Amino acid sequence: xxxxxxxxxxxxxxxxxxxxxxxxxxxxxxxxxxxxxxxxxxxxxxxxxxxxxxxxxxxxxxxxxxxxxxxxxxxxxxxxxxxxxx
Numbered sequence: 001x002x003x004x005x006x007x008x009x010x011x012x013x014x015x016x017x018x019x020x021x022x023x024x025x026x027x028x029x030x031x032x033x034x035x036x037x038x039x040x041x042x043x044x045x046x047x048x049x050x051x052x053x054x055x056x057x058x059x060x061x062x063x064x065x066x067x068x069x070x071x072x073x074x075x076x077x078x079x080x081x082x083x084x085x086x
Contacts, residue, residue, distance in 0.1 A: 034058065 034056035043049040055063065 036054045037057055037060055038052055038054040039060075040050040040052045043051050
């Protein structure tokens with residue numbers, strides 16, 4: 001009698017593959033790392049030395065926007081100041 005109960009349970013488990021597969025979850029994949037863009041800058045005071053800087057495209061855009069804003073601010077601040085000369 002006990003063998004029939006065990007066999008019956010085994011058949012019930014095998015007959016419902018959806019329930020067994022529902023418990024197996026695939027691990028969620030992390031989003032891929034952003035592609036890095038590297039640029040080299042000349043080192044001040046050296047003719048041959050360069051410094052390599054690597055950032056994502058988003059970071060490069062932020063750096064560019066900050067540099068443009070700084071230049072624009074400097075021009076606006078100095079717009080009314082007469083330059084030296086004759």
